[in-house]
Amino acid sequence: MRFPKRGDLIADSIKQWIVRDKMRPGDRLPSEKQLTEKYQVGKASVREALKSLEVQGLIRTTTGPTGGSFIAEVTEARILNHLQSYFFFKDVTATQVYEVRRSVEPTLARHIAEIADAPLLRKLADNVQASQGAVQTREDWQRQQQIHIEFHDLLADGATNPMLCIHCKFINRTIRHIVRSRESPQQRDIITANRIWHEKIYEAIAKRNLNAAESLMREHIVELDDAYKVSKPQLTNHLHLETQDPDRLSALPELP
16 A cells, blocks of 8 residues: 655645635645644655645746745646646547547637637637738648638637537647648648638638538538548647747748
């Protein structure tokens, strides 16, 4: 039987403390000295507990005269990074990604059609307008790929349902790691089709047509799934790198 480490016991006690006292982001924890006295342990155990909570994103620690440990809100980026690391050790396929995408994104489109405000509609309109450029070079393809995923990110960012938001944003991040087996004329056709689908979905959202937005998004994802099955896509798994922005990753540099 494995007994928990003292640092883990202290970390769990602090978590219970946070919940019980309804502490909020920005609230200060007791000092290291106060914690050693409270738990009757050495500094090493307290520091281990605090480091564990910091790694989990539950606290942030600063130094200096006004420093200390403060409650931190677990960020969306941290959750996505942990998910990315989790799935690195799983054999996830592009087919599985699109299986989930077919279920989730139509629901997101319906949700956005119901709640979209003027600023979000302007962002979607700007994205659709940006997708009108030519697709003649490798750089054009890369730019259009980014614009396509940004359209879906805008929908996810606009969701007032956090469960929809986090699921769709992780799917979008995963899609950035789908590598086409080769460049082909079909990819240009896919980009053109994406542009048309996005125009239709945007129009349905702008008109508050919930059923049309949901139906169009489902057709869009099914068509993409079918197209990429033909081109035999692969997923390239990565561990999250603290020095690299995952939202700017692209599969294109890895293509021959």
